[in-house]
Amino acid sequence: MEHSGVGGQAVDAYRKALATAASAAAYAVMARGVARELLPPELRAAARWASSALLARLGRIKKERRTLVVRSQQAAAGAGREENLLFDAARAYLASRLDPRAMRRLGLTLARAKDDDGRATWRKVLFLEPGDSTVDVFDGVRFHWACVEAPSGGGGGKKKARRGEPGTGGDRDFVLELSFDAEHTEFAMDQYVPFVMEAAEEVEERDRALKICMNEGRTWYRVNHHHPATFDTLAMDPDLKRRIVDDLDLFAGRRDHYRRIGKAWKRGYLLYGPPGTGKSSLVAAMANHLRYDLYDLDLSHVHLNTSLQWLLVGMSSRSILVIEDIDCCSDAMSREDGKAAARAGDGGADDEIGNGAASDSDAPLPPPAKSKSKSKNDQGFPASEGVTLSGLLNFIDGLWSTSGEERIIVFTTNYKERLDPALLRPGRMDMHIYMGYCGWDAFKTLARNYFLIDDHALFPEIQALLAEVEVTPAEVSEMLLRSDDADVALRGLKELLEEKKQEAVPEGKQGEEGAGKA
């Protein structure tokens, strides 16, 4: 029988629905039966877990929530207001996490900066605008961040707002709100908030320009540090390079270790070797590797002990203090005291850790006189305030042990054998690093740096010559710089090495086969 009209259509639809429901129920029963028969118990357990997780997620809406309100400022104990570090950290953290592809609306600021070389750089900063929010999942827990307009005077972002400063919400007053399920309150306070603080510090550290600081009087002048040297570009023995990198990494990660043993978190490196072998380049590579600022202390500009103290106190954490050409101090010291210059060290062994000669001599630091480009100065320290390099190390130990912050000190010299033995004895400088003449491995690094090549027809001849003559990496670099054409540059280098080989032949023996090996 056929149904017609509106009433008939309704009955048909009802029947169809009943049939569909019946078949769906039948399918469900059948599927459960099949699953029981065919699925192994492990898979069934996994399915149960997935369905309960889904139900928990659906039920989440009803869960109790907690919200932390993060204002830019807080009323301080006395009068006035105190900056809230979490507010800045959260903004920096969110800026690094916000994904413009996943959000309908986002604040964007382009900041223009000029570095000390006059180069313009652009910095892009994303931020949440008032009314916007985002979700951050940390260790499986969902944290909801929202930027919310706040009643004025509520310690919101307006107080911090500066023209063009990202994330301040312009002229409006706002706060950041962090919401999560009440059951995760402890996790949020003990794990997530510290994580945000640390992540923000890392972002800040990564983005900040490194500084090189030079002393004048009792102050440091800071400029941006753009030295291109890295451990990849440094031409030196690969094993020694790896040992230095490992040593630096171990040091940088040992805050608790140094605290536990009650020692200043500092490490000392003595770099020695002929001029042009890369001592300054190694210092720059260390700074770039650790992202530490460099403090280049020119002792010829330090006339008073107190100035030195001011300078040391004025250094920031995570920094490297460099004192170059310390042999010049030793020279002058010998003259002043009438002492024979201390003859310690072997002047040639590779990388001896804590292998210095022992002596108790702590003679006063002389009128500081720096060699080469550094200006000479004959005023020196007043007698009553005489400072020795090892005294300086002791002083640094005392000063830095109270700060609990990581610092590195590097001395460089061309003449290790002229140094005061007191400086070389174990425990003074942790690692003695010899930077030597250019060997085959060092040359290959330079060839790769300059021409992106690992092989060339002239390599065998150059390798043989390098084994015979003393040439510094600086001299090799100089030759490789002379042309953009690897053939031309390498030919020039080969000629230089041959000349050096000739020069090394003792007079009267020139022209003899095999003579003149350096």
Ligand SMILES: Nc1ncnc2c1ncn2[C@@H]1O[C@H](COP(=O)(O)OP(=O)(O)OP(=O)(O)O)[C@@H](O)[C@H]1O
């Ligand atoms: N080991 C090296 N690896 C890469 N480049 C080097 C190396 N040694 C020297 N150079 C090149 O030579 C230049 C001068 O080297 P650097 O100033 O680092 O030597 P140095 O040992 O500190 O010399 P000095 O004792 O005269 O201060 C560097 O800018 C770099 O281009």
